[in-house]
Amino acid sequence: MKKGGEPAPKIRLLRAAAALLAESNGEPVSTRQITEAARVTAPTLYHHFGDKEGLFDAVVAEGFSEYLEAERSIPTSGQPIEDLRMHWDNHVRFGLDHPHLYLVMFGNIRPERRPTMVASAEAFLEEVLARAAAAARLVVTPHEAARSMLAANIGVTLMLIAEPAAKRNLELSAMTREAVISAVATDSESDPVTDTEGTPSVVVAAIALNAALQVSHPDQLSSSELKLFLEWLQRISSRSGS
Amino acid sequence: MKKGGEPAPKIRLLRAAAALLAESNGEPVSTRQITEAARVTAPTLYHHFGDKEGLFDAVVAEGFSEYLEAERSIPTSGQPIEDLRMHWDNHVRFGLDHPHLYLVMFGNIRPERRPTMVASAEAFLEEVLARAAAAARLVVTPHEAARSMLAANIGVTLMLIAEPAAKRNLELSAMTREAVISAVATDSESDPVTDTEGTPSVVVAAIALNAALQVSHPDQLSSSELKLFLEWLQRISSRSGS
DNA sequence: CCACTTCATATAACGTCGCTATAGCTGTTA
DNA sequence: TAACAGCTATAGCGACGTTATATGAAGTGG
Numbered sequence: 001m002k003k004g005g006e007p008a009p010k011i012r013l014l015r016a017a018a019a020l021l022a023e024s025n026g027e028p029v030s031t032r033q034i035t036e037a038a039r040v041t042a043p044t045l046y047h048h049f050g051d052k053e054g055l056f057d058a059v060v061a062e063g064f065s066e067y068l069e070a071e072r073s074i075p076t077s078g079q080p081i082e083d084l085r086m087h088w089d090n091h092v093r094f095g096l097d098h099p100h101l102y103l104v105m106f107g108n109i110r111p112e113r114r115p116t117m118v119a120s121a122e123a124f125l126e127e128v129l130a131r132a133a134a135a136a137r138l139v140v141t142p143h144e145a146a147r148s149m150l151a152a153n154i155g156v157t158l159m160l161i162a163e164p165a166a167k168r169n170l171e172l173s174a175m176t177r178e179a180v181i182s183a184v185a186t187d188s189e190s191d192p193v194t195d196t197e198g199t200p201s202v203v204v205a206a207i208a209l210n211a212a213l214q215v216s217h218p219d220q221l222s223s224s225e226l227k228l229f230l231e232w233l234q235r236i237s238s239r240s241g242s
Numbered sequence: 243m244k245k246g247g248e249p250a251p252k253i254r255l256l257r258a259a260a261a262l263l264a265e266s267n268g269e270p271v272s273t274r275q276i277t278e279a280a281r282v283t284a285p286t287l288y289h290h291f292g293d294k295e296g297l298f299d300a301v302v303a304e305g306f307s308e309y310l311e312a313e314r315s316i317p318t319s320g321q322p323i324e325d326l327r328m329h330w331d332n333h334v335r336f337g338l339d340h341p342h343l344y345l346v347m348f349g350n351i352r353p354e355r356r357p358t359m360v361a362s363a364e365a366f367l368e369e370v371l372a373r374a375a376a377a378a379r380l381v382v383t384p385h386e387a388a389r390s391m392l393a394a395n396i397g398v399t400l401m402l403i404a405e406p407a408a409k410r411n412l413e414l415s416a417m418t419r420e421a422v423i424s425a426v427a428t429d430s431e432s433d434p435v436t437d438t439e440g441t442p443s444v445v446v447a448a449i450a451l452n453a454a455l456q457v458s459h460p461d462q463l464s465s466s467e468l469k470l471f472l473e474w475l476q477r478i479s480s481r482s483g484s
Numbered sequence: 485c486c487a488c489t490t491c492a493t494a495t496a497a498c499g500t501c502g503c504t505a506t507a508g509c510t511g512t513t514a
Numbered sequence: 515t516a517a518c519a520g521c522t523a524t525a526g527c528g529a530c531g532t533t534a535t536a537t538g539a540a541g542t543g544g
Contacts, residue, residue, distance in 0.1 A: 009522080031502060041523050042503075048521090052502065107349050107400075118404060140417065147401065147411075148418045155397020158349075159389065162360060169389075175382070176390045179425030180418065209451050220477040232471050235462040251493080273531060283494050284532075290492090294531065 010048045012038040018059045022100050056104070063101035064117060067094050071124055080132030081185055087128055088153055088177045091121075095157035096168075102161065106154045118154075122146050129184075133210070137185045141210070141234075145184040152180045206236040252290045254280040260301045264342050298346075305343035306359060309336050313366050322374030323427055329370055330395055330419045333363075337399035338410075344403065348396045360396075364388050371426075379427045387426040394422045451475060 007015070016037035020029045031052050035042055049055040074086050095102040105117045129142035129149075138145055156176050160168055210233050213226075221229060249257070258279035262271045273294050277284055291297040316328050337344040347359045371384035371391075380387055398418050402410055463471060 028501095030500080032500080043524090044522055046503065118401065144413070144417065147414050148398075148421065151397040151401040151414065152394040152418055152422070153397070154400065155393040155395070156390075158396065159360070159393040171386070172389050172393065175386065175425065176394055176422065179390065180394070180421050183417065183421030183424065206451050218478050221474055225474060229471065229474050232463055232467060236460045270530095272529080274529080285495090286493055288532070
């Protein structure tokens, strides 16, 4: 690729943009500042990124891949609920470590770019939740659980970013985290077969079966039968009345 | 004040700015657009508001007072927990009714203006929670409860705004709302369901669901559907395909 | 009725912004 | 060498936020 002597203009632009974006606290950063800091003239920026927004997108994309990397680096502990806590805390930590990036990613006004970020984060969280569902630890579908958890996670992180670093009370995060988790999952470890408390156990069992069926399809049912079966299962899983 | 014939330029500016800000979906609105729409020239804007930001601040302040008005118009029902639900739902409703205003108020990048908005909303919510605390329904301080609830409330509203209006699932709001409330208050709603230690086998899950269905029949399926569903469930339970 | 002050609006322009038409430079390939 | 492709630089355009200056309107004292 490139020698170590000096980074290519493209990389210099990326770094300059990221640095300036991080320094100037939310105030807009001009292309002229960036190109000057990268010791490059304007057309170079537009040759490589097409747009000012294209450059910022590249910066954000880098930050986001860093976020996903951090998420992926969290091992599966075997205790699905504990995994959920880890991912929640990791999300908050990333937001506090990269507040500017985080605000662009999740607090952004633009109703176009945000969804892709949110969707990716949501999809990842849903994977973790699917494992919890497979262990019959969820009382709602992984999809619903992921949306609720992520929404609360973002809300908490935004609030923590908004207040001065000195006064930050991480108890807010832990408290809200436990609230959402306890609403989405069951945290004890007994057997659902012996659980006869009523409808919630039906939902739990249905969700668990649904998750298990995603992994291995039974051969006792034809594909058309299975299709209808899954549809009904989905209906049972989606809690309507409590 | 003013006759009804035609609003003063100051008011025309405010209305034009609000309208343009609402129409142009998040994209920046130029002072020239605003002054043209208000049939006014540039210096008039700066005479009345000093700044473009000053004008936008005035628009936001108006929207925010509208929000606080809506909050205040919610009567005290005497059931503190039910009041919390009303205020949560009102918050979400305001966000969905005025998405652009809401994004500026609560999703804003600026780490200066947001806190004042959040602080006001938080203070108001804290009042409601104080009444709940007086009724011995809180398990945490009203301050902590307000922060947690508001964070989750904002997160949920942002997520609902972000997705297309047609696909909006308000269940996300209700579910997260109950999660936070049950973590913050003693409503005896928290129904900790016991469950398994996690064997992700289709057979085990099917058996669990089967057992659960013996106790309570779900109302999402008709009786004929349920009959066939149970039959298939039996088939899956009998012997697994892997 | 006329200065005189005061507030509100308009004319015209400045500096900076994002962006680009065009041209020049560099290295590779033939 | 010649031809070509990929980057980068010169110079400038139109649009933006903003303002120095001037003009109009409305009240007040003589």
